[in-house]
Amino acid sequence: MILELSKVIKGLQNQLDFESSLELDKSFLESIECVNASAVQFSGNIRKLDKRYELTLSYSGELVFECHRCLKDVNVNLQNTVERLLTTSLETDEEEDLILIQDGRLDLVPVLEEDITLNLPLQILCNEDCAGLCPHCGKDLNNGMCECDEKKIDPRLEALKNLFT
Numbered sequence: 001m002i003l004e005l006s007k008v009i010k011g012l013q014n015q016l017d018f019e020s021s022l023e024l025d026k027s028f029l030e031s032i033e034c035v036n037a038s039a040v041q042f043s044g045n046i047r048k049l050d051k052r053y054e055l056t057l058s059y060s061g062e063l064v065f066e067c068h069r070c071l072k073d074v075n076v077n078l079q080n081t082v083e084r085l086l087t088t089s090l091e092t093d094e095e096e097d098l099i100l101i102q103d104g105r106l107d108l109v110p111v112l113e114e115d116i117t118l119n120l121p122l123q124i125l126c127n128e129d130c131a132g133l134c135p136h137c138g139k140d141l142n143n144g145m146c147e148c149d150e151k152k153i154d155p156r157l158e159a160l161k162n163l164f165t
Helices: 025-033 106-117 158-164
Strands: 001-006 015-022 034-037 041-049 052-066 073-087 105-107
Touching: 015 105, 015 106, 034 041, 041 073, 041 106, 052 106, 073 106
Parallel strands: none
Antiparallel strands: 001 105, 015 041, 034 052, 041 052, 052 073
């Protein structure tokens, strides 16, 4: 979603309010390994502060991921407020954290995608006690133990078992 900021930049408005919903791009969802996503609802404003501008963006939505241990679907609720400083020109290298407004327009999608990525948990689990899948037969260990032989020896170390018999 691209916001037209020319009225705020020219001083005709002190603030621009916005509200909308957005379907996240399929390539972005694949990059964060998301299985499914609802539309993201967002609202906010851009205010003029001397030579800079302040973006406040609140969003909410729901993403579906696979549990990293047992592969069950896990719903992750998104809800956050982002504040960023914007500028129409970068003058020094110290201003790297500012977002550049180009041609009086600002694309909100990169800001939204960056914040979603940064706020995702490192490991997505269906619950903290998830036992995962058996590495040999693939049974979901949350539903009980499997019948696999637990005494399997690493083939690289199997020759050592004959030393003590």
